[in-house]
Amino acid sequence: MKPTPSQTVGPFFGYALPQAGGGDLAPAGHPDAVVVHGHVYDGAGDPIPDALLEFWQADPAGSLTGKPGSMRRDHVDGSFAGRDGVRFTGFARVATDADGHWALRTLPPGAATPGRPPYISVCVFARGLLQHLYTRVYLEPGTDPLLASLDPGRRATLLATPESPGVYTHDIRLQGDGETVFLDFG
C-alpha cells in the first residue's frame, strides 16, 4: 500500500505533544542516570526553538521490549501525570527551549546486538521540517558498519561528547557546516 505522506509538525504542537518531565527517562534518583544535552541548529547556525525530539533506546540490559507509561495520564483530571518513577519505558520526548536547547536524563542503553556499540535512536521534528529525520547518539566509543562507513568528520556528528562525569553534550545541525548524519533504514 502507498504511504500517507508526512507534513510538518508546525509551530503549535507545544500544547499537545510534549509534557513536563518528558525528558526524564531515568527512574527518579537512579545512581546510573546520565544527562545528554545540546542544541538544535538550522542552516544559518541559529538555534531552533520549535523542534521536538523523540528518543527510543534499549534498557541497560539491551532489551528493546519497552514499557508503557511514557505518557501516563492522571485518570482523575486528565492531565499528564509523568512517568511512574520506577519503570524504564525506553521512550522520551522533549521540545527544544526558547534558546533551542534540550536535555535528556536517561540510563545508558545496553547493546541490542552483542559486540556492537549501543546507541540512542533520535527522531527530529520541527516547524519548517516537512518530514522528520532520524539520527543516533552513541555515548561510548566503538564501531559498527554505519560508523565505519562514515568519514571521521561526519561520524563525529553521531558521537556524544563527554562534558563531565555522567554528562554528555550533543548538538544536532539540520543543515550546513557540521550537518548531522541523518539515516534512511531502507
Next chain:
Amino acid sequence: MGDPLTQADIDREIADIGAAVAKAVAAGEPEPERVTRDYPPYRSSLLRHPRHPLILTEEAEVELRGPVFGVTDVTDLDRDLTLHHTGEPLGERITVTGRILDRAGRPVRGQLVEVWQANAAGRYAHQRDQHPAPLDPNFTGTGRCLTDDEGRYSFVTIKPGAYPWKNHVNAWRPAHIHFSIFGTAFAQRLVTQMYFPNDPLFPYDPIYNSVTGEAARQRMIARYDHDLSSPEWSLGYRWDIVLDGPSATWMEEGR
C-alpha cells in the same frame, strides 16, 4: 529584502515545481509518493532540511522496534475533544475515524494516535498564535487514543477553521487536523496533517503542495462518509493512514 512576497509569487513557484514534476513523470519517472523536504515555496523549509543525502543503513535493530503505550497513557475522555471543558465548544461537531495500516495492509494495533488542531474560528490555544480570532473557552484542541485490534482510531471533535500564517502576504492554511502516529517500529513514525475534502485553499498552500504527487496529496484528504454521520448530532469523516517504513517492516515479519 525586496517587495513583500505575494500569493502570486508563491503560486508561480508552486506551478514551476509542479511543471518539473509533470515533465519527469511524462519522461517515465514515477510520481512522487512522499513529501519534499526541500520545498522553497514553504520558506521555513529553506534552512531546515539536510543538504547531505540520508545515509542508508539496514543495521537498525533499535529502530525496527519501538515504544509501547498502554492503558496508563490515555484516558477514556481523551478521544472526545468536545468533553474537555464544562461547556460545549462552538462549531460543527464531527467524528473522524479510520484505520492505521502498515504497507503490507496489516493493522497497527494498540498504538498511540495524537491529534491537535485549531478551534472552529481558526485559532490555536497556544500563546504564539496571535491570529485575532476568538479563543473558545470550551475547546483546547488536543486528543489521543490507542488503536484497537483492527488498527482503528476514532475522535469526536469540531471542524477546525482555516487560519492565516506569515509565509507570504495573505497566506492561509486549509483546514486541517495534525496527527501523530506510532507504528510498531520507531522507523514507522509519522506526523502529518489530515485535510477536508474540496477545500478551496488547496492550490494556494505551500505545505499541502510540498507533496508534489497528486495521488499522494489525495492520501492526506479525509472523505465525508454519510454512514458515519449521526442524526441530530455530528458529521462523519473517514481517513485511513498507511505508515511508511523500511522494507523490513512490511516485506516479511519485521523482527
